[in-house]
Amino acid sequence: MEPTPVLWTFKASPFAGKARAAFLEKGVPVELAEIHPVERPKRFLGLTAPGRVPVLEPGGGAPPIRESSIICEWLEETHPEPALWPADPAVRGWARGQARFVDDLLTANFFLGMRKQAFGRSPSDPEDVVDRLHRQLAKHWPALEAALGAHEGPWLCGGQFTFADLSALPLAVRLPEWAPHLVPDADAFPRVTTWFAALRDRPSAAAIDQAGKRVSA
Amino acid sequence: MEPTPVLWTFKASPFAGKARAAFLEKGVPVELAEIHPVERPKRFLGLTAPGRVPVLEPGGGAPPIRESSIICEWLEETHPEPALWPADPAVRGWARGQARFVDDLLTANFFLGMRKQAFGRSPSDPEDVVDRLHRQLAKHWPALEAALGAHEGPWLCGGQFTFADLSALPLAVRLPEWAPHLVPDADAFPRVTTWFAALRDRPSAAAIDQAGKRVSA
Numbered sequence A, B: 001m002e003p004t005p006v007l008w009t010f011k012a013s014p015f016a017g018k019a020r021a022a023f024l025e026k027g028v029p030v031e032l033a034e035i036h037p038v039e040r041p042k043r044f045l046g047l048t049a050p051g052r053v054p055v056l057e058p059g060g061g062a063p064p065i066r067e068s069s070i071i072c073e074w075l076e077e078t079h080p081e082p083a084l085w086p087a088d089p090a091v092r093g094w095a096r097g098q099a100r101f102v103d104d105l106l107t108a109n110f111f112l113g114m115r116k117q118a119f120g121r122s123p124s125d126p127e128d129v130v131d132r133l134h135r136q137l138a139k140h141w142p143a144l145e146a147a148l149g150a151h152e153g154p155w156l157c158g159g160q161f162t163f164a165d166l167s168a169l170p171l172a173v174r175l176p177e178w179a180p181h182l183v184p185d186a187d188a189f190p191r192v193t194t195w196f197a198a199l200r201d202r203p204s205a206a207a208i209d210q211a212g213k214r215v216s217a
Helices: A014-026 A068-078 A089-119 A129-148 A163-167 A169-178 A190-200 A203-209 B014-026 B068-078 B089-119 B129-148 B163-167 B169-178 B190-200 B203-209
Strands: A006-009 A031-034 A055-057 B006-009 B031-034 B055-057
Touching: A006 A014, A014 A068, A014 A089, A014 A163, A014 A169, A014 A203, A068 A089, A068 A163, A068 B089, A089 A129, A089 A163, A089 A169, A089 B068, A129 A190, A163 A169, A169 A190, A169 A203, B006 B014, B014 B068, B014 B089, B014 B163, B014 B169, B014 B203, B068 B089, B068 B163, B089 B129, B089 B163, B089 B169, B129 B190, B163 B169, B169 B190, B169 B203
Parallel strands: A006 A031, B006 B031
Antiparallel strands: A006 A055, B006 B055
16 A cells, blocks of 8 residues: 655645645645644654755655645656646646746745734844735736736636646635735736636635644654 | 757856756757846747746747746656656655755855845845855755765765756856855865765856857847
8 A cells, every 4th residue: 555645734834735735636645744833843854954844755765855846746746647737848847937936926925925924024124024025916917917818728728727726726715815905906917816716616725724733743 | 850949048147057057968959048137138028927047948839938947847858868857756856855955045045145245235135145145055054965965976866967966066166166265164064075076077067157149139
């Protein structure tokens, strides 16, 4: 029998949420090990250098795999069905670029801003750091709208749901819940609006609220 | 005949340098289109949202592919030989995590620090921003030394040279040239020292100094 992999996770982390949703989309069983982000367990810190969730222990003595996109690549390679990347390498490359754009320029800015709003800014941050981070979202909506226009939809690559769509799931769920004033205008960004709604309708959206079994040592 | 892909590049960019080196390692012909990082040509800006090098146009009407690691994945999928990822998916996942660690925590901090030293800091940067960025290097040498101890060497995954090694090529070349005081101590970090020297000995190290044909409009 295949060993059940362990995914180290933190409920509020968007990248951990994306990895949890990827397991649901693939229908692959996984055990969730929940950490506290400030008091991280020693066993977790020993796994990877930066010590950030998500980290996957595939099981069977295999080395730990860090970073949500890389965990998605492992899932695709070990559980090819349903395929969550386009079959054509060039379209796949384009889609991976879109996923990275969402991760680095939308998700990271939004959730880092929310974290600084909730827990305070660092001493070296400018006073308006939250606004600065959140202004990045507004700046990038036009590019996202354009990317969604490259295919017929409903997904970024057309009819096939891919990891590029999955990347935006944490944002689609949390943006209206946590910061309705930052939700893009439906008239100006109709494709983004429809896409976010379709993402929230995926059964895997439940993963964004999923917590694992707390590990404390 | 296969179309010759076009790689948009900037000589001093470490991530463009990594992509150039990947083409050399694969023995795949590529046309280099050189941009000026401040006066970026319109045609280049129209290709991808963030407008950062490297960007690959695979040719034959295929969509553009952004980000150095994603360009490496495209190369591996379209030109499997020589294989630059380990065959085992779990080891490959571990290796991708190491590549990302080098990109995000070593290369990005070092080169961003050098850029701010050369061209000045942003108004929102703390006064000691260059030192802050460069202190990150010293902080992460122990983790890199440990990662290099996971296999016999000479490379991160053992006998096989992979994209995880390639990620560190720009750093291995530029660190002693541009900032000898930041080179890790050979007694404290013998594996890092030997690895950096082996990287500088690869024929693909020449790619770090490679400039393309300047495109200005």
